[in-house]
Amino acid sequence: MKLHAPVKVIRKPEVLETFGFSNSTIYNRINAGIFPPPISLGGSAKGWLQHEVNAVLAAYASGKSTTEVQELVKELVAQRIEILDTGAAL
Template identity: 50%
Template sequence: MNSNFQKIIRKPDVLNITGFSKSTLYNRIKDGLWPSPISLGSRAIGFVQAECEAVLSAMIAEQPPEKIKALVSELIQSRKQAI
């Protein structure tokens, strides 16, 4: 198995893992406090599991919102360099 394997999880899984409501999840994405989803097709989205886990770890470590925003920004930027 490739060590660079990225797993995609669907929105219900993210909501279950975090305990967020749908509106809270989308507000956090809008505020830069949660990684944005990726398109899986014309009507489907998913979230990169490793990104979600990184943000959850920062939340558990009680990082301030500014640090979480910086982390999310860094994660999104690294997507573009993953190719």
């Protein structure tokens, strides 16, 4: 049996502070497929899965290309159903 850490959701101010991006830059990067989109928390509240944000940050820090980051984001978003169904993060 594989143990997982709990899913942690972070809100926009923390994401902006982590990356040093502006609000519009985050959404431009989401539209370009190089940053994961937020998840709905109900109503108008949204947040990001911390492990996804950390994975993208690590990819940028390691010098991954835009194409590699796009592939990473696609994989992360595809894994959401499994992660959120089990209540565990990678």
